[in-house]
Amino acid sequence: MVQERTVPSLLSAIVTITKEEGMVLYEDMILGRFFEDKCAEMYYRGKMFGFVHLYNGQEAISSGVIKAMRPGEDYVCSTYRDHVHALSAGVPARNVMAELFGKATGCSKGRGGSMHLFSAEHRLLGGFAFIGEGIPVATGAAFQSKYRREVLGDETADQVTAAFFGDGTTNNGQFFECLNMAALWKLPILFVVENNKWAIGMAHERSTSQPEIYKKASVFGLPGVEVDGMDIMAVHTVAQEAVARARAGEGPTLIECLTYRFRGHSLADPDELRSKEEKELWFARDPIKKFSAYLIEQNLATHDELKAIEKKIQAEVEQAVEYALESPEPNPAELYRYIFAED
Numbered sequence: 600m601v602q603e604r605t606v607p608s609l610l611s612a613i614v615t616i617t618k619e620e621g622m623v624l625y626e627d628m629i630l631g632r633f634f635e636d637k638c639a640e641m642y643y644r645g646k647m648f649g650f651v652h653l654y655n656g657q658e659a660i661s662s663g664v665i666k667a668m669r670p671g672e673d674y675v676c677s678t679y680r681d682h683v684h685a686l687s688a689g690v691p692a693r694n695v696m697a698e699l700f701g702k703a704t705g706c707s708k709g710r711g712g713s714m715h716l717f718s719a720e721h722r723l724l725g726g727f728a729f730i731g732e733g734i735p736v737a738t739g740a741a742f743q744s745k746y747r748r749e750v751l752g753d754e755t756a757d758q759v760t761a762a763f764f765g766d767g768t769t770n771n772g773q774f775f776e777c778l779n780m781a782a783l784w785k786l787p788i789l790f791v792v793e794n795n796k797w798a799i800g801m802a803h804e805r806s807t808s809q810p811e812i813y814k815k816a817s818v819f820g821l822p823g824v825e826v827d828g829m830d831i832m833a834v835h836t837v838a839q840e841a842v843a844r845a846r847a848g849e850g851p852t853l854i855e856c857l858t859y860r861f862r863g864h865s866l867a868d869p870d871e872l873r874s875k876e877e878k879e880l881w882f883a884r885d886p887i888k889k890f891s892a893y894l895i896e897q898n899l900a901t902h903d904e905l906k907a908i909e910k911k912i913q914a915e916v917e918q919a920v921e922y923a924l925e926s927p928e929p930n931p932a933e934l935y936r937y938i939f940a941e942d
């Protein structure tokens with residue numbers, strides 16, 4: 600078992616949310632968890648093919664960051680573990696599920712599958728199969744916002760971009776190049792590291808000369824923040840501050856979220872490399888259980904209200920599966936459609 604880092608604590612007494620905000624965050628996390636559980640079931644039943652990488656355990660990051668942004672206006676760029684980012688960005692569960700089934704009604708018209716979700720309407724810039732590919736795309740999106748505002752005089756161009764990626768990606772060139780460019784040009788972007796300790800089967804501490812990723816921000820003269828990625832209140836608070844900085848023209852922020860994936864790297868991974876002790880340590884810090892306890896303790900929700908949300912989301916996920924099953928396959932005659940921009 601690799602030695603655990605000390606997780607930064609959030610002083611909850613100085614952070615408050617309303618009941619409405621709490622319900623939004625909880626519902627989004629439950630949607631992510633239930634959706635991924637259903638994906639595992641469908642995969643093992645032979646309804647999905649290829650690699651499917653699930654997000655269980657990391658829900659506080661997607662919900663905490665994306666719900667601090669403006670839906671349908673700000674940009675989100677993901678990785679191959681992209682289902683829950685898409686859901687948090689507002690892509691309907693049925694269109695995500697249909698995409699995973701390879702159906703024409705999927706958000707990528709059945710052409711992308713699990714690792715290539717996209718929605719122009721929801722400003723989801725894509726999932727990317729190779730690590731680091733999304734960071735330059737997100738940097739470009741942040742650049743166009745700044746260019747439109749400062750050069751073209753478009754006062755409405757104050758969009759912020761969030762780029763999500765894992766700990767393994769931070770050893771790649773795109774990470775350093777884009778942090779440098781974003782810092783130089785003060786681009787409105789959040790670089791969000793989902794440090795779940797393992798890059799496929801390689802422990803993070805064994806693959807990098809500086810395991811504390813947030814410290815790498817100092818080289819580029821931009822803020823680096825370390826946050827408990829299992830605490831949605833902590834993530835949401837840090838994200839709100841970073842979004843405000845970016846929108847005010849103060850440039851990028853590197854946010855390292857310390858988290859853990861509850862399943863193997865993909866559904867094809869037997870997950871034999873991580874120790875039982877390590878898994879149990881992190882399972883006990885489930886972000887959903889942690890947040891539900893917080894909502895009840897703060898009198899922001901009752902057990903019955905949270906159960907009602909869970910029942911509602913379970914029905915939504917079941918309906919998504921039915922929609923995907925009933926949707927048509929892509930038309931072979933349209934094999935070459937959507938390659939170019941004429942559509």
